[in-house]
Amino acid sequence: xxxxxxxxxxDAVMAVIMTLLAFELAAPDGPTREAIYASLSSLFLYVxxxxxxxxxxxxxxQLLRVTDRISGAVMWANMTLLFSLSLIPVxxxxxxxxxxxxxxPGPAVAFLGIVFLAAAISFTWLARALLxxxxxxxxxxxxxxxxxxxxxxxxxxxxxxxxxxxxxxxxSHVGVYVSYACYATVxxxxxxxxxxxxxxxxxxxxxx
Amino acid sequence: xxxxxxxxxxDAVMAVIMTLLAFELAAPDGPTREAIYASLSSLFLYVxxxxxxxxxxxxxxQLLRVTDRISGAVMWANMTLLFSLSLIPVxxxxxxxxxxxxxxPGPAVAFLGIVFLAAAISFTWLARALLxxxxxxxxxxxxxxxxxxxxxxxxxxxxxxxxxxxxxxxxSHVGVYVSYACYATVxxxxxxxxxxxxxxxxxxxxxx
Amino acid sequence: xxxxxxxxxxDAVMAVIMTLLAFELAAPDGPTREAIYASLSSLFLYVxxxxxxxxxxxxxxQLLRVTDRISGAVMWANMTLLFSLSLIPVxxxxxxxxxxxxxxPGPAVAFLGIVFLAAAISFTWLARALLxxxxxxxxxxxxxxxxxxxxxxxxxxxxxxxxxxxxxxxxSHVGVYVSYACYATVxxxxxxxxxxxxxxxxxxxxxx
Amino acid sequence: xxxxxxxxxxDAVMAVIMTLLAFELAAPDGPTREAIYASLSSLFLYVxxxxxxxxxxxxxxQLLRVTDRISGAVMWANMTLLFSLSLIPVxxxxxxxxxxxxxxPGPAVAFLGIVFLAAAISFTWLARALLxxxxxxxxxxxxxxxxxxxxxxxxxxxxxxxxxxxxxxxxSHVGVYVSYACYATVxxxxxxxxxxxxxxxxxxxxxx
Numbered sequence: 001x002x003x004x005x006x007x008x009x010x011d012a013v014m015a016v017i018m019t020l021l022a023f024e025l026a027a028p029d030g031p032t033r034e035a036i037y038a039s040l041s042s043l044f045l046y047v048x049x050x051x052x053x054x055x056x057x058x059x060x061x062q063l064l065r066v067t068d069r070i071s072g073a074v075m076w077a078n079m080t081l082l083f084s085l086s087l088i089p090v091x092x093x094x095x096x097x098x099x100x101x102x103x104x105p106g107p108a109v110a111f112l113g114i115v116f117l118a119a120a121i122s123f124t125w126l127a128r129a130l131l132x133x134x135x136x137x138x139x140x141x142x143x144x145x146x147x148x149x150x151x152x153x154x155x156x157x158x159x160x161x162x163x164x165x166x167x168x169x170x171x172s173h174v175g176v177y178v179s180y181a182c183y184a185t186v187x188x189x190x191x192x193x194x195x196x197x198x199x200x201x202x203x204x205x206x207x208x
Numbered sequence: 209x210x211x212x213x214x215x216x217x218x219d220a221v222m223a224v225i226m227t228l229l230a231f232e233l234a235a236p237d238g239p240t241r242e243a244i245y246a247s248l249s250s251l252f253l254y255v256x257x258x259x260x261x262x263x264x265x266x267x268x269x270q271l272l273r274v275t276d277r278i279s280g281a282v283m284w285a286n287m288t289l290l291f292s293l294s295l296i297p298v299x300x301x302x303x304x305x306x307x308x309x310x311x312x313p314g315p316a317v318a319f320l321g322i323v324f325l326a327a328a329i330s331f332t333w334l335a336r337a338l339l340x341x342x343x344x345x346x347x348x349x350x351x352x353x354x355x356x357x358x359x360x361x362x363x364x365x366x367x368x369x370x371x372x373x374x375x376x377x378x379x380s381h382v383g384v385y386v387s388y389a390c391y392a393t394v395x396x397x398x399x400x401x402x403x404x405x406x407x408x409x410x411x412x413x414x415x416x
Numbered sequence: 417x418x419x420x421x422x423x424x425x426x427d428a429v430m431a432v433i434m435t436l437l438a439f440e441l442a443a444p445d446g447p448t449r450e451a452i453y454a455s456l457s458s459l460f461l462y463v464x465x466x467x468x469x470x471x472x473x474x475x476x477x478q479l480l481r482v483t484d485r486i487s488g489a490v491m492w493a494n495m496t497l498l499f500s501l502s503l504i505p506v507x508x509x510x511x512x513x514x515x516x517x518x519x520x521p522g523p524a525v526a527f528l529g530i531v532f533l534a535a536a537i538s539f540t541w542l543a544r545a546l547l548x549x550x551x552x553x554x555x556x557x558x559x560x561x562x563x564x565x566x567x568x569x570x571x572x573x574x575x576x577x578x579x580x581x582x583x584x585x586x587x588s589h590v591g592v593y594v595s596y597a598c599y600a601t602v603x604x605x606x607x608x609x610x611x612x613x614x615x616x617x618x619x620x621x622x623x624x
Numbered sequence: 625x626x627x628x629x630x631x632x633x634x635d636a637v638m639a640v641i642m643t644l645l646a647f648e649l650a651a652p653d654g655p656t657r658e659a660i661y662a663s664l665s666s667l668f669l670y671v672x673x674x675x676x677x678x679x680x681x682x683x684x685x686q687l688l689r690v691t692d693r694i695s696g697a698v699m700w701a702n703m704t705l706l707f708s709l710s711l712i713p714v715x716x717x718x719x720x721x722x723x724x725x726x727x728x729p730g731p732a733v734a735f736l737g738i739v740f741l742a743a744a745i746s747f748t749w750l751a752r753a754l755l756x757x758x759x760x761x762x763x764x765x766x767x768x769x770x771x772x773x774x775x776x777x778x779x780x781x782x783x784x785x786x787x788x789x790x791x792x793x794x795x796s797h798v799g800v801y802v803s804y805a806c807y808a809t810v811x812x813x814x815x816x817x818x819x820x821x822x823x824x825x826x827x828x829x830x831x832x
Contacts, residue, residue, distance in 0.1 A: 005631055005685055007213055012428070012639035015220035020647050022294035023228050027302035031312040050294075054287045061213055079678045086646035086674075094651035104655040215421055220636070223428035230502035231436050235510035239520040258502075262495045269421055423629055431636035438710035439644050443718035447728040466710075470703045477629055 003064045006078060013082045014057050020089055021049055026096075041099055045092050048184060053085060055190045056119065063127060066139045073129040081122035087115045106164050109176045113161035116183060120153050149189060156182045211272045214286055221290045222265050228297055229257055234304075249307055253300050256392060261293060263398045264327065271335060274348045281337040289330035295323045314372050317384045321369035324391060328361050357397060364390045419480045422494055429498045430473050436505055437465055442512075457515055461508050464600060469501060471606045472535065479543060482556045489545040497538035503531045522580050525595045529577035532599060536569050565605060572598045627688045630702060637706045638681050644713055645673055650720075665723055669716050672808060677709060679814045680743065687751060690764045697753040705746035711739045730788050733803045737785035740807060744777050773813060780806045 025042055028035035060081075091112040098105035134140050160182035163175045233250055236243035268289075299320040306313035342348050368390035371383045441458055444451035476497075507528040514521035550556050576598035579591045649666055652659035684705075715736040722729035758764050784806035787799045 005635065008216060008632060009635045009639055009681065011213065011217045012220050012636050013643055015217055016224055016432075016640055016643040017646075018290070019221055019224040019228060019294055020643060022225075023232075023297050024647075025295075025298040027298050027305055028316075029305060029309070031306065031315045036315070047291075050287075050291055054284075057217060058283055075682055076678075079674075082642070083671075083674055086643055087649075089647050090649040090651050097651055097653060098655065101653075107655045107660070108652075216424060219421065219425045220428050223425055224432055224640075226498070227429055227432040227436060227502055230433075231440075231505050233503075233506040235506050235513055236524075237513060237517070239514065239523045244523070255499075258495075258499055262492075265425060266491055424632060427629065427633045428636050431633055432640055434706070435637055435640040435644060435710055438641075439648075439713050441711075441714040443714050443721055444732075445721060445725075447722065447731045452731070463707075466703075466707055470700075473633060474699055 003067050003070050006070060006075065007061075007064055010060060010078060010082060011057075014053055014060075014085065017085055017088060018050060018053050021046055021053075021092065024089060024093065024096075042092075042096050045095060048180075048187070049088050049092060051187050051191070052116065052119075052183075053088070055187060056081070056085065056123065059123065059190070060126075063130060063140075067130050067134060068138065069133050071129065071133040074126065074133055077122060077126040077129045081119060081126055084115055084118035084122050087118075088112075091115045105173070105176050109179045110161045110164035113157050113164060113179060113183065116186070117154065117157040117161065120150065120157060124150050124154075152189060153186045156186045211275050211278050214278060214283065215269075215272055218268060218286060218290060219265075222261055222268075222293065225293055225296060226258060226261050229254055229261075229300065232297060232301065232304075250300075250304050253303060256388075256395070257296050257300060259395050259399070260324065260327075260391075261296070263395060264289070264293065264331065267331065267398070268334075271338060271348075275338050275342060277341050279337060279341040282334065282341055285330060285334040285337045289327060289334055292323055292326035292330050295326075296320075299323050313381070313384050317387045318369045318372035321365050321372060321387060321391065324394070325362065325365040325369065328358065328365060332358050332362075360397065361394045364394050419483050419486050422486060422491065423477075423480055426476060426494060426498060427473075430469055430476075430501065433501055433504060434466060434469050437462055437469075437508065440505060440509065440512075458508075458512050461511060464596075464603070465504050465508060467603050467607070468532065468535075468599075469504070471603060472497070472501065472539065475539065475606070476542075479546060479556070483546050483550060485549050487545065487549040490542065490549055493538060493542040493545045497535060497542055500531055500534035500538050503534075504528075507531050521589070521592050525592045526577045526580035529573050529580060529595060529599065532602070533570065533573040533577065536566065536573060540566050540570075568605065569602045572602050627691050627694050630694060630699065631685075631688055634684060634702060634706060635681075638677055638684075638709065641709055641712060642674060642677050645670055645677075645716065648713060648717065648720075666716075666720050669719060672804075672811070673712050673716060675811050675815070676740065676743075676807075677712070679811060680705070680709065680747065683747065683814070684750075687754060687764075691754050691758060693757050695753065695757040698750065698757055701746060701750040701753045705743060705750055708739055708742035708746050711742075712736075715739050729797070729800050733800045734785045734788035737781050737788060737803060737807065740810070741778065741781040741785065744774065744781060748774050748778075776813065777810045780810045 025046055026039060028039045091108070094108035095105055095112060097103075098108045131138075131141055160179040163182070164179040166175055233254055234247060236247045299316065302316035303313055303320060305311075306316045339349055368387035371390070372387040374383055441462055442455060444455045507524070510524035511521055511528060513519075514524045547557055576595040579598070580595040582591055649670055650663060652663045715732065718732035719729055719736060721727075722732045755765055784803040787806070788803040790799055
């Protein structure tokens with residue numbers, strides 16, 4: 001029952017963020033192909049963010065599943081993670097504004113990357129705080145050794161942010177597409193099941 | 209406790225979708241009969257979607273109640289189901305736009321059907337993933353044999369999508385009404401209690 | 417664990433309705449007394465609806481606390497209750513529109529009463545369905561005997577609806593104030609702790 | 625299982641309030657520095673309110689963790705707390721309106737302080753009600769002795785409200801900044817871990 005309420009609260013926040021992102025989607029303003037195309041770019045952005053939050057939910061779940069005790073630091077690391085995730089709707093709204101009102105999407109896409117980066121760093125902090133609360137001999141400690149995903153993600157998000165801002169000077173949108181590619185690549189990396197936390201129970205309950 | 213957090217997260221997402229659908233309802237813009245009639249069509253659409261989500265909640269509940277273990281595939285099948293359901297508000301908004309701004313509702317009603325279809329397919333995938341995780345001798349495996357509801361639903365949704373798009377060429381709204389009839393028929397089929405998952409405990413806790 | 421998921425889902429729906437009602441409140445449009453007064457009527461309506469939902473949450477909690485088993489009928493009675501509650505935001509929006517755009521609030525206040533009535537009837541249905549599922553010798557059965565609150569509530573809500581509609585012919589707002597008084601009276605009746613469900617554990621956990 | 629549903633409901637309400645606050649944030653209306661600066665003040669307000677609610681969630685969690693039984697008074701004290709918290713979005717919207725439409729933010733900032741004050745008083749009431757329900761010998765009773773944080777918080781919030789209103793006569797915004805400083809100071813006081821409720825389990829699960 002230790003981490004139960006922390007999980008329940010995080011679940012509720014992530015569920016509401018996901019649903020509000022979908023709610024923010026603007027319905028096409030007509031039955032024509034053009035109206036539908038205009039809505040498709042926001043749908044693509046929604047898919048990207050949905051997958052992003054789904055991965056965090058999954059990793060959060062796997063992390064807390066092998067946790068015996070939590071601390072004040074865990075509570076605040078978790079709140080920072082939720083705060084970062086809660087900024088996703090305003091970031092996507094900014095990106096959407098850029099396409100709708102036809103201004104440079106660079107800063108908005110960079111901000112989206114900063115939000116993703118903040119979430120990644122908070123998650124790393126959460127894992128460390130859980131590790132400190134549970135001790136070096138815990139099941140969690142063994143599971144968290146030797147991971148490359150976190151540094152690679154943080155590197156790719158940083159690259160995406162830099163590219164989106166560097167584009168600001170030019171008039172082409174190449175930088176923004178490179179940023180999207182960086183963000184999407186991180187999601188793909190994480191969609192590959194995380195062996196670290198599932199290795200210890202080989203026959204059965206992967207990712208439970 | 210295995211599937212507990214998956215259930216809690218799904219509950220939260222479905223609850224928020226339901227409530228946002230109700231929140232989206234436009235209140236009548238006056239005390240007259242005409243103002244009330246203008247709001248009634250969106251109320252009808254809300255009832256249709258509320259019942260749709262209530263049925264999914266119920267089936268989801270029945271499915272996970274007899275589940276012992278979950279897997280990564282179960283997690284992603286469930287996320288796909290939630291993603292499909294999260295598109296219902298934007299679909300109903302599109303349909304509402306069509307009636308309010310008086311453009312052809314065909315593509316919007318077809319999109320609603322595609323969303324319903326995606327949810328139905330995800331649910332079938334979820335059931336299969338749970339079956340694979342729990343083995344052919346599980347209580348779930350016995351319960352899921354010989355079901356006709358899934359293929360009939362998928363057929364009716366497909367028919368509804370095709371009808372709504374075929375209408376696109378004509379100027380009458382007959383195709384859209386046929387689509388509504390298809391979607392409503394599927395809901396009625398599912399409102400009949402699902403014997404498969406309740407058969408094993410005859411005296412008492414049906415649908416628990 | 418029987419009714420656990422039903423409770424969790426109902427909690428989430430009621431929590432989101434409450435919060436959306438507060439979110440719907442229009443902030444004053446200036447620092448003046450007039451701007452604040454204009455917002456006060458919607459605040460009053462919010463308090464009325466918040467208390468209404470809080471009472472339902474409390475009664476729902478007390479009812480399910482003494483429940484051993486649930487059925488399909490319980491599930492659908494509960495969904496009908498949640499559907500009724502989910503219409504509160506659109507009803508208050510209609511009432512708010514009436515005051516803001518200065519049209520006759522009669523039909524809107526009557527609709528609010530119909531929503532309250534629908535919730536009251538669903539709750540009675542829910543209690544009956546739970547009784548049927550738990551048998552005449554259950555703790556619940558003894559607790560539910562001889563209650564006057566339900567019929568009195570249903571009577572007062574009906575009176576409120578009739579008064580709000582009867583006002584429609586006159587140009588004064590007296591009928592609407594009588595309706596508000598009826599709705600508020602029901603809430604006051606329910607704020608008096610429900611002895612029926614707490615009688616059986618005298619020393620300690622009332623209303624738990 | 626006693627306080628379980630009370631916790632679950634409170635979690636859901638607090639999670640939705642937090643997420644709606646973030647949803648309310650207006651995205652910058654362009655890629656320029658000015659557009660970003662215009663959004664920064666609402667982001668600052670969001671951070672203040674997020675931390676405020678996070679502290680309440682944490683304290684609520686610590687309080688109910690050492691609770692054995694709840695009562696009707698506890699239920700209503702908790703509802704009053706949730707009601708107070710639910711007014712935060714409309715208060716921040718009013719403050720935001722003041723900056724956007726350039727009117728005196730004094731009354732709005734005072735209202736925000738009144739909402740914070742109402743939450744603080746409700747929380748004190750909740751703690752007292754829990755104490756009465758659990759008896760003078762309970763773990764909770766020992767934990768709640770000799771606290772200075774509550775009276776200091778209530779004093780600082782009152783000071784903030786008075787300062788924001790006193791500013792109303794002058795044309796400078798000094799009073800409002802003093803109010804913000806008061807509100808932020810209370811948050812900082814509470815960010816220091818609450819020793820009272822964690823003292824009894826020294827080796828391990830602080831703040832759990």
